[in-house]
Structures are given as C-alpha cells and as structure tokens.
Amino acid sequence: xxxxxxxxEVFPHQEPAPxxxxxxxxxxxxxxxxxDLSSLLKQWHAPGIPPSLHTRVAASFxxxxxxxxxxxRLITTxxxxxxxxxxxxxxxxxxxxxxxxxxxxxxxxxxxxTVSTAAQVEAGLAPAxxxxxxxxxxxxxxxxxxPEEAAAAEMTTMKKTEGRNPAKAARKxxxxxxxxxxxxIQYVTDAxxxxxxxxxxxxxxxxxPSEIR
Amino acid sequence: MHDVREASDESLLERIRRGxxxxxxxxxxxxxxxxxxxxxxxxxxxxxxxxxxxxxxVSLMRNPMRFDPCRASLRTYLYSAARNLALKQFRDxxxxxxxxxxxxxxxxxxxEGPLHGLLAQELSQEIQKAITQMPPLQREVVVLFEYxxxxxADIAAIVGTDVGTVKSRLHRAxxxxxxxxxxxxxxxxxxxxxxxxxxx
Numbered sequence: 328x329x330x331x332x333x334x335x336e337v338f339p340h341q342e343p344a345p346x347x348x349x350x351x352x353x354x355x356x357x358x359x360x361x362x363d364l365s366s367l368l369k370q371w372h373a374p375g376i377p378p379s380l381h382t383r384v385a386a387s388f389x390x391x392x393x394x395x396x397x398x399x400r401l402i403t404t405x406x407x408x409x410x411x412x413x414x415x416x417x418x419x420x421x422x423x424x425x426x427x428x429x430x431x432x433x434x435x436x437x438x439x440x441t442v443s444t445a446a447q448v449e450a451g452l453a454p455a456x457x458x459x460x461x462x463x464x465x466x467x468x469x470x471x472x473x474p475e476e477a478a479a480a481e482m483t484t485m486k487k488t489e490g491r492n493p494a495k496a497a498r499k500x501x502x503x504x505x506x507x508x509x510x511x512i513q514y515v516t517d518a519x520x521x522x523x524x525x526x527x528x529x530x531x532x533x534x535x536p537s538e539i540r
Numbered sequence: 541m542h543d544v545r546e547a548s549d550e551s552l553l554e555r556i557r558r559g560x561x562x563x564x565x566x567x568x569x570x571x572x573x574x575x576x577x578x579x580x581x582x583x584x585x586x587x588x589x590x591x592x593x594x595x596x597x598v599s600l601m602r603n604p605m606r607f608d609p610c611r612a613s614l615r616t617y618l619y620s621a622a623r624n625l626a627l628k629q630f631r632d633x634x635x636x637x638x639x640x641x642x643x644x645x646x647x648x649x650x651x652e653g654p655l656h657g658l659l660a661q662e663l664s665q666e667i668q669k670a671i672t673q674m675p676p677l678q679r680e681v682v683v684l685f686e687y688x689x690x691x692x693a694d695i696a697a698i699v700g701t702d703v704g705t706v707k708s709r710l711h712r713a714x715x716x717x718x719x720x721x722x723x724x725x726x727x728x729x730x731x732x733x734x735x736x737x738x739x740x
Contacts (some may be wrong), residue, residue: 370667376573383590391598
C-alpha cells in the first residue's frame with residue numbers, strides 16, 4: 328500500500344549510483360543462477376516498432392505546430408463552468424423568464440372605441456361623476472384622461488351620434504362585460520367606433536368578448 | 541541536419557520549444573525504441589505499447605518544460621512517463637488483459653530451423669507469460685534492470701521510490717521468476733553441465 332501511494336511520484340531527487348554497485352543485490356543468490364536467469368530472460372525479444380507509430384507522431388507534431396483556424400477554435404473551444412455557478416445562472420434565467428411572463432399579463436388591455444365613464448368608474452379607470460372617451464390603444468389605469476379632457480371627448484362622441492338613425496345606431500350597440508372578484512358589470516354602448524375585444528386582464532377581471540352583439 | 545544529430549537532448553528540447561520539427565524527430569529517433577520496448581514489456585501488447593509511446597512523445601512535445609534536466613535524464617523521464625501511462629492502463633483494465641489476446645509470434649527471434657524456431661518461440665512466450673503475470677511493481681523493476689539495463693538509482697527515480705525498495709522488489713521478482721521458469725533454468729544448467737563434461 329505504501330508503494331502504491333508512491334507510484335504517482337516521479338523523479339525524487341537522488342544521487343545517481345553506478346550500476347556496478349548494484350551487484351550487491353545478488354549477494355543473496357548464487358551468481359551463476361543470476362546469470363542463468365538473466366540470459367534466459369534475454370530470450371524474450373520485443374517486437375519492432377510499428378511503422379504507423381512514426382506516422383502518428385509526425386502527424387501529432389504537425390497538428391501541434393500548426394495552430395487551428397479561428398473558426399475551428401471557436402467551435403471546439405470548451406469552457407469549464409463549476410456546477411454551482413451553472414445552477415445559479417440557470418436559476419436566475421428561470422426567475423427572469425417567469426417574472427417577464429407574469430409582468431406581461433399585468434399590462435392593461437388595449438381598448439379601441441368609446442367606453443362610458445360608468446364602466447370606467449366601476450373599473451377604476453376614471454373618477455366618479457365624469458364621462459370620458461378612452462383614446463385608441465392607450466387606455467390604462469395609469470394614463471386615464473383628466474376630467475376636463477374626458478368631458479370634451481364625451482361631447483365629441485355625443486355630437487357624432489346625434490342625428491343618426493336610432494335603429495342603425497342600435498345595430499352597432501354592443502355590450503361590455505367586466506368581471507372580477509367583486510362582481511360583474513355589463514355596459515351597453517352605442518358608440519360608432521369599433522371595439523376590438525382583447526381577452527386580457529382588465530382592472531383585475533377579464534374582458535370577455537362573448538357578450539358582443 | 542548534422543548538428544541536430546550531435547546535439548544534446550537539452551538543446552533539442554530547447555529547439556522543440558521553438559517549433560523545430562527536425563529536432564523533435566531527432567529526439568524521437570533517439571528514444572522511441574527504448575520507450576516502446578519498455579511499454580511493450582510492461583503491457584505485453586504491441587498496440588498498447590504504440591499508444592503509450594505516442595502519448596509520451598506528444599506529451600513531451602506539448603509540455604517540454606515539464607522535463608527538468610537537473611533531476612534526471614530524458615530517457616529516465618520518458619521511462620517514467622511510459623510507466624505512469626502503463627499503470628493507468630493497468631488500473632483501467634483492472635489487469636483483465638487475457639493472455640490469449642496478446643500477439644503470438646511477433647517476437648523477432650531469428651529462426652534457425654522449424655523446430656528451433658518453435659522451441660524459441662515457446663520459450664519466449666513462457667518468459668513473457670512469467671513476466672506479465674508478475675505484479676506491476678515487480679515487473680517494472682525487472683524490465684528496467686534486465687532489459688533496459690538501468691541502474692538501481694535510475695530505476696528508483698523512474699518508479700518514484702528509494703533504492704532499497706527497488707532492491708527488495710528486484711530480489712522478490714527474480715526469486716519468483718526462478719521458481720516459475722525453473723524447468724528452463726534446470727534444462728540450461730543441465731545442458732551446460734553436459735557441455736563441460738563433454739569438454740573435460
């Protein structure tokens with residue numbers, strides 16, 4: 328076992344000794360027997376070197392002397408990454424992906440068309456007591472129009488719908504249903520703008536297109 | 541080319557570090573036979589010995605700075621590298637190399653006749669069998685001492701132990717070989733005795 332541990336050690340510094348002095352090792356055995364054994368062992372001859380060895384060694388030297396191309400180095404380069412570091416990076420990537428996916432689901436829905444203030448008040452988009460027009464594609468909780476702008480927009484909407492055939496206007500009417508954990512709100516509008524329903528989270532609930540007529 | 545042949549191993553290594561192919565080939569020509577022979581006698585396989593010899597020189601080519609001429613000769617360094625690779629193969633194969641898988645008849649024994657050739661081949665195989673059946677630590681000292689004619693100090697440097705341990709291993713190895721090869725040794729002694737009686 329002690330010898331096995333020393334097997335990996337190479338070149339311990341020792342003073343060279345002449346081979347003649349080594350003969351003392353044979354003091355234990357007869358000199359004639361040792362000579363017999365040595366001459367007998369010499370009967371085992373090693374084969375010649377295979378010709379392929381020279382080719383292989385020369386090819387290896389050529390490969391070593393000629394550095395590989397940049398593309399080959401790029402393709403074959405390996406980077407050692409410790410497992411804990413790789414696991415940490417994977418964890419961070421997973422957390423970032425999950426957070427990004429979750430954040431997109433919280434984006435306010437895009438609404439095109441006119442939504443009454445009552446619905447917006449219920450949804451928390453506008454203060455109570457005002458009528459506003461939600462601009463195209465910009466409706467959100469954060470950028471809700473100011474009361475004076477909402478009033479002007481409502482007046483514009485009313486002007487657009489005045490003087491029209493009530494039956495035709497009724498054909499364009501549709502219902503918006505807002506649902507959340509506090510309940511369901513339905514709102515029927517006759518705005519002439521086309522409403523593009525998007526089934527996304529809207530003010531904590533869902534904007535369902537099933538009620539559109 | 542002439543100066544390459546006469547250059548020392550150290551100067552050749554210095555040139556190899558600068559990418560001199562002629563210097564490397566010269567160094568290879570100088571030491572390949574000994575490295576291959578040693579690897580072959582350690583493993584008993586020509587293919588494995590070729591692989592080990594190749595790996596030794598490739599390692600020397602890639603990291604010539606590993607060789608320290610103050611500590612040992614380049615031959616000793618190559619023996620040591622070959623020995624480490626051979627022991628690694630022993631560990632990998634768990635000494636499961638079957639004797640019948642080794643080459644037969646690849647010995648370069650000169651044939652003086654069909655019967656003599658057969659007898660010489662059989663004797664060579666028996667010696668090979670006796671040596672390759674020894675434990676690796678005994679085998680390496682026998683090969684280095686008997687075949688490569690290294691001094692005990694050099695063997696100690698190669699195998700990484702002290703001279704006393706090498707002597708002990710060599711003594712045990714020779715005793716074992718004497719026991720295993722006793723029929724051939726007795727035959728030789730008897731023949732020698734007959735020759736001396738005939739002369740007398």
